[in-house]
Amino acid sequence: MLIEYIIPRMDFSAAGKASTDMKRRLTQLGLPVALIKRIAIAMYEAEMNVAIHGDGGKAEVEILEDCISTRFTDKGPGIADIELAMQEGFSTASEEIRNMGFGAGMGLPNMKRNADELVIQSEPGRGTTVIMRFKLQTGEL
Numbered sequence: 001m002l003i004e005y006i007i008p009r010m011d012f013s014a015a016g017k018a019s020t021d022m023k024r025r026l027t028q029l030g031l032p033v034a035l036i037k038r039i040a041i042a043m044y045e046a047e048m049n050v051a052i053h054g055d056g057g058k059a060e061v062e063i064l065e066d067c068i069s070t071r072f073t074d075k076g077p078g079i080a081d082i083e084l085a086m087q088e089g090f091s092t093a094s095e096e097i098r099n100m101g102f103g104a105g106m107g108l109p110n111m112k113r114n115a116d117e118l119v120i121q122s123e124p125g126r127g128t129t130v131i132m133r134f135k136l137q138t139g140e141l
Contacts, residue, residue, distance in 0.1 A: 001062070001063045002060060002061070002062045003021075003022070003025070003060070003061045003062075003063075004058060004059070004060050004061075005017065005018035005021070005058060005059040005060075005061075006056075006058050007047055007050045007051055007054075007056055007057050007058060007059060007072075007074075008051065008056050009051060009054075009055045009056030010051060010052065010056075011051060011056075012051070012100070014051075015047050015048055015051040016044055016047055016048075017047075018043060018047055018059045018061070019039075019040045019041075019043035019044040019047055020040075022039060022040065022043055022061055023036055023039070023040040025063075026039065026068070029063075029141060030140075031136070031140055031141075032137075032140065035134060035136075035140075038114040038115070038134060039068055039070075039114070039134050041110060041114050042070070042110065042111045042114040042115050042132050042134075043059070043061075043070060043132075045106070045107040045108070045110045045111050046059065046070070046072040046107070046111060046130050046132070047059065047072070048102060048107060049072075049107045049108070049128075049130075050072050050073075050074045050076075052093060052097055052102060052103065053074075053076055053077070053092065053093070053128075054074025054075070054076035054127065054128060055074060055075060055076040055077075056074065056075075057072065057073050057074030057075065057076070057127075058072070058073055059071070059072050060072075060073075063141070064136075065136070065141060066135065066136055067116070067133045067134055067135050067136055068133070068134045068136070069131070069132075069133050069134075070130075070131065070132045070133075070134075071129065071130070071131050072128075072129065072130045072131075073127065073128070073129045073130075074127050074128055075126075075127040076127055076128060077124065077125060077127075078122045078123050078124040078125055078126055078127055078128055079120065079122040079124075079128055080124050082120050082122060085108055086108050086109060086112065087105070087109070088105060088106060088109045089104070089105040089106075090105045091103045091104060091105035093105075108120070111130065111132060114132075114134075115132035115133060115134060116133055116134055116135045117131075117132065117133040118130070118131070118132050119131040119132075
C-alpha cells in the first residue's frame with residue numbers, strides 16, 4: 001500500500017498532517033505503540049524540514065510486509081553539507097522560523113535516532129530526498 005501526501009511550503013497548519021494520518025492508520029493496523037511513536041516523530045521532523053527548508057514537496061509512505069518505508073522529496077536549495085546538518089543544534093532556519101519555535105537543529109538527528117535506516121540524497125540547488133525505513137517484527141502486520 002502506497003500513500004502520498006503533499007507538503008505545502010511554509011504552511012504550518014498543514015505540516016504534520018501526514019505524520020498524524022499515518023499514526024492513525026498504523027494504530028488501526030495494530031502495530032506496537034513504540035514503533036508508531038518512532039515513525040510519527042521521524043515523519044513530523046521530515047515534514048517540517050520539507051515545509052521550512054525545502055520549499056514544499058511530498059511524502060510517500062509504503063506499508064510493506066517487513067517495514068514501513070517513507071520517502072520525502074523537495075525541490076528546495078538542497079543540503080550543502082549533510083554531515084554538518086546531522087549535528088544536533090545545527091540549523092539554517094531563519095530567525096522568524098526560530099521565533100515560531102521551529103529550527104532548533106534537531107530534525108535530522110531525530111530522524112536518524114528514530115528510523116532503522118536513514119538515507120539522505122541532496123544536491124545544492126536541486127533539492128533533497130530523505131528515505132527512512134522502520135523494520136517490522138515478524139507477524140506485526
